[in-house]
Amino acid sequence: MATLPFTSRETGCSFFDRTPETCFVPEDFAGDEQLMVQQAEQFSRKEVLPLAERLDKQEDGLMPDLIRKAGVLGFCGVDTSDAYGGLGLGKNLAARILEYLSLNGSFSVTYGVTSGISQLGLSLFGTEAQKAQYLPHLASGEWIGAYALSEPNSGSDALSMSCRADERDGKWVLNGTKMWISNAKWAETFLVMAKIGGSEVSAFLVERGMPGVSVAREEHKMGLKGSSTARLVLEDAEVPLENLLHEPGKGHQVAFNALNIGRFKLAAMSLGPARDAIWESTQYAKDRKQFGQPISDFGLVRQKFADMAALYFAVESALYRVGANIDEAFAEWGGTVEGNRRAAEEFAVECSALKVLATEAEARIVDEALQVYGGYGFTEEFPIARTYRDARVSRIYEGTNEINRVFLADRLWRRAQEGRAQLGGPGDSFVSELAHKAFAKFSKDQVVVGGLSDLVLLTYAEQSARLRAQRLGGLAQMAYERFVNWANVQAAFAYQTVTGDPVTLPTPNPGHIDPLATALLTHRSPL
Amino acid sequence: MKILVPVKRVVDPYAKVKPLPDGSGLDVAGVKFDVNPFDEIAVEEAVRMKEADPSVHVTVVSVGTSESEEQLRKALAMGADEAVLVETGDPMDSGVVAAELEAVVRQVQPDLVLMGKQATDDDNNQAGQMLAARLGWPQATFACKIARAGDHIEVTRETDAGEETLRLALPCVVTTDLRLNEPRYIALPGIIKARSKPLAKQARATDARPKSRVTTMAAPPPRAAGRKVASVDELIGALRERGSL
Ligand SMILES: Cc1cc2nc3c(=O)[nH]c(=O)nc-3n(C[C@H](O)[C@H](O)[C@H](O)COP(=O)(O)OP(=O)(O)OC[C@H]3O[C@@H](n4cnc5c(N)ncnc54)[C@H](O)[C@@H]3O)c2cc1C
Numbered sequence: 001m002a003t004l005p006f007t008s009r010e011t012g013c014s015f016f017d018r019t020p021e022t023c024f025v026p027e028d029f030a031g032d033e034q035l036m037v038q039q040a041e042q043f044s045r046k047e048v049l050p051l052a053e054r055l056d057k058q059e060d061g062l063m064p065d066l067i068r069k070a071g072v073l074g075f076c077g078v079d080t081s082d083a084y085g086g087l088g089l090g091k092n093l094a095a096r097i098l099e100y101l102s103l104n105g106s107f108s109v110t111y112g113v114t115s116g117i118s119q120l121g122l123s124l125f126g127t128e129a130q131k132a133q134y135l136p137h138l139a140s141g142e143w144i145g146a147y148a149l150s151e152p153n154s155g156s157d158a159l160s161m162s163c164r165a166d167e168r169d170g171k172w173v174l175n176g177t178k179m180w181i182s183n184a185k186w187a188e189t190f191l192v193m194a195k196i197g198g199s200e201v202s203a204f205l206v207e208r209g210m211p212g213v214s215v216a217r218e219e220h221k222m223g224l225k226g227s228s229t230a231r232l233v234l235e236d237a238e239v240p241l242e243n244l245l246h247e248p249g250k251g252h253q254v255a256f257n258a259l260n261i262g263r264f265k266l267a268a269m270s271l272g273p274a275r276d277a278i279w280e281s282t283q284y285a286k287d288r289k290q291f292g293q294p295i296s297d298f299g300l301v302r303q304k305f306a307d308m309a310a311l312y313f314a315v316e317s318a319l320y321r322v323g324a325n326i327d328e329a330f331a332e333w334g335g336t337v338e339g340n341r342r343a344a345e346e347f348a349v350e351c352s353a354l355k356v357l358a359t360e361a362e363a364r365i366v367d368e369a370l371q372v373y374g375g376y377g378f379t380e381e382f383p384i385a386r387t388y389r390d391a392r393v394s395r396i397y398e399g400t401n402e403i404n405r406v407f408l409a410d411r412l413w414r415r416a417q418e419g420r421a422q423l424g425g426p427g428d429s430f431v432s433e434l435a436h437k438a439f440a441k442f443s444k445d446q447v448v449v450g451g452l453s454d455l456v457l458l459t460y461a462e463q464s465a466r467l468r469a470q471r472l473g474g475l476a477q478m479a480y481e482r483f484v485n486w487a488n489v490q491a492a493f494a495y496q497t498v499t500g501d502p503v504t505l506p507t508p509n510p511g512h513i514d515p516l517a518t519a520l521l522t523h524r525s526p527l
Numbered sequence: 528m529k530i531l532v533p534v535k536r537v538v539d540p541y542a543k544v545k546p547l548p549d550g551s552g553l554d555v556a557g558v559k560f561d562v563n564p565f566d567e568i569a570v571e572e573a574v575r576m577k578e579a580d581p582s583v584h585v586t587v588v589s590v591g592t593s594e595s596e597e598q599l600r601k602a603l604a605m606g607a608d609e610a611v612l613v614e615t616g617d618p619m620d621s622g623v624v625a626a627e628l629e630a631v632v633r634q635v636q637p638d639l640v641l642m643g644k645q646a647t648d649d650d651n652n653q654a655g656q657m658l659a660a661r662l663g664w665p666q667a668t669f670a671c672k673i674a675r676a677g678d679h680i681e682v683t684r685e686t687d688a689g690e691e692t693l694r695l696a697l698p699c700v701v702t703t704d705l706r707l708n709e710p711r712y713i714a715l716p717g718i719i720k721a722r723s724k725p726l727a728k729q730a731r732a733t734d735a736r737p738k739s740r741v742t743t744m745a746a747p748p749p750r751a752a753g754r755k756v757a758s759v760d761e762l763i764g765a766l767r768e769r770g771s772l
Contacts, residue, residue, distance in 0.1 A: 031597040032718050035604065039712050074715030087715055522543055 071141015565643025
């Protein structure tokens with residue numbers, strides 16, 4: 001696979017004190033990889049988007065049919081091993097394909113879960129027999145899969161779950177309720193986390209047809225109405241002994257490592273709709289006339305386009321840099337259960353940073369895009385209203401952004417204590433300087449940790465965008481410079497929150513509103 | 528049956544391109560390229576014929592720079608069996624392309640050449656007709672339906688007067704119109720498989736030179752703003768004034 005033309009030699013958190021000479025940028029995807037991405041985009045535009053309204057009504061069979069169609073084209077197992085019916089391609093390419101299959105939120109989450117976290121635990125931790133039994137069905141799109149961790153009383157605090165498993169008469173017997181389970185209505189398999197004997201968190205492969213397994217009614221949601229979200233109810237559910245995944249008491253490794261990669265993938269699922277919202281809103285702005293001219297002529301509208309482009313550019317740069325690093329980690333260590341665990345864990349801080357960056361960029365972009373539509377944006381006349389609703393949950397699932405913020409800086413701090421990361425360096429940008437200085441004030445206070453996390457994720461985004469702009473120049477450089485203006489202000493605020501000290505901002509870069517807005521108004525993918 | 532499908536690398540038909548400031552050509556920096564959509568339809572048709580009859584063998588050919596390999600790989604991913612790239616950076620017009628294709632036809636010996644009626648970059652609509660003339664083969668242009676009938680093929684073509692169906696003896700040249708089919712999504716495994724399908728690169732076989740030359744390229748002048756009139760009478764008056772009535 002020709003994804004990476006060089007070895008970046010980045011390790012988890014190494015970005016913090018060492019900017020690599022260069023990194024993977026989305027432009028590095030090879031010609032035929034881009035052809036795959038093009039197929040994904042066409043599938044979204046021709047097969048999924050025209051059905052958006054009917055999908056939202058959950059018309060019978062519509063969504064499962066789409067998943068099967070996607071499966072026939074090979075989309076449901078892009079990064080699943082080819083030994084088990086997948087294509088065996090990299091996670092980075094899988095994420096790029098996912099980005100373009102995410103133009104409709106409901107399809108995105110259905111596809112994202114069945115092609116992602118429903119298979120990942122199995123791929124990383126399954127035995128040969130388990131993988132051979134389940135993966136081919138999921139990778140072909142013939143079956144839909146689900147992932148069941150959350151419960152009514154344990155969301156963020158997932159390990160406090162009360163679902164339990166007991167060995168009885170040569171079977172596992174599971175009891176409990178799993179809450180908000182995506183794909184519940186359609187899934188044939190559920191990766192269920194439960195505590196053996198009420199204490200040891202373990203992972204189980206549960207089939208829909210096993211005795212004692214049932215699915216409750218659909219939740220009424222504010223968005224993603226076309227996706228299925230429902231409770232999975234386990235009442236003396238009987239699961240064969242061989243369906244325990246990984247070791248007893250090590251279910252948290254399965255759950256959390258699937259989530260690391262899941263967060264990386266969610267970043268792609270968040271950027272897809274954001275990218276399309278930018279394009280759609282520019283097209284609307286060209287057509288809509290007020291005061292005798294297209295609204296795309298107005299400075300405040302153009303400023304929105306420039307801001308959206310800068311933000312998208314920076315987060316996109318970060319996303320595919322992490323993906324290439326993850327692929328490298330799997331190439332180096334993957335293959336054994338222990339190696340897979342290590343590879344999935346290595347870039348956990350970067351994955352969390354991405355999750356927060358991408359979902360908050362998505363929120364800002366779809367919000368500003370909707371603003372461009374004025375009153376029409378608030379009605380169902382255009383797809384932007386749906387995109388806006390569908391985007392809201394991104395900041396909630398796969399670990400709320402608060403949970404990711406609590407985790408991020410703390411994890412970096414702990415890595416530094418273990419000698420696997422460096423704090424207190426000089427930094428090579430305004431943002432990274434502040435980040436290093438602020439770590440002197442590290443404490444367990446959540447507000448401090450949250451502020452430090454902001455500094456860490458801004459450092460990652462600024463650096464990734466800088467490396468890409470160095471390679472591409474032109475508009476990319478402008479988008480980078482505009483992003484830096486914004487990131488510096490955010491960083492200054494976070495620094496003041498952490499330290500209480502005043503900050504002087506550096507001289508801002510030129511805003512580049514006109515060239516960025518003009519490029520967006522003329523090209524679908526200007527950069 | 529052997530089918531030869533020529534494919535051309537063209538600027539993505541949906542990209543907005545501008546002429547270079549000196550008018551010598553187009554500014555294609557950063558612009559995406561794709562298979563000429565008419566050629567893609569030809570590839571699709573050939574692959575469908577192959578699916579209906581596994582003995583059909585589909586070769587795709589492109590005359591152009593080494594970058595055309597990307598378009599040939601796409602055709603292979605759609606299901607073509609092998610590819611030939613006549614590698615050249617020479618300036619070409621339809622006549623040169625037809626001369627080169629003639630040489631490839633003599634080499635591959637297809638029963639049918641299936642090609643786009645025109646390329647979306649310069650819209651010449653000539654290469655197919657010129658190739659048929661050079662070979663002395665029957666031709667059917669603007670095909671909207673193709674059916675095999677024993678050792679003949681039947682081609683339905685769209686004309687101003689309506690649909691016309693021709694029966695052609697093989698070998699022959701058929702050029703495709705947009706309505707012939709809708710090209711498939713390319714399954715990802717097909718794209719992976721295409722990586723290992725044979726693609727032969729060869730030099731030009733003729734010394735044909737273009738008989739036409741692009742002297743300058745310029746963007747069309749921007750449309751002047753319209754004018755509003757208050758009544759039909761005023762409109763008629765204004766049209767008279769312009770000499771349009
Ligand atoms: C549409 C949808 C689909 C979903 N799909 C799945 C699925 O397929 N599988 C699955 O297992 N789960 C799924 N979930 C569940 C989702 O992962 C949880 O909702 C999420 O983890 C948050 O848990 P909670 O809702 O219980 O919120 P809570 O944990 O109750 O959090 C409420 C608020 O408190 C904050 N908070 C909580 N703890 C802390 C802390 N320690 N520090 C600071 N702030 C804190 C949170 O950030 C949040 O703002 C889905 C949810 C939705 C809405």
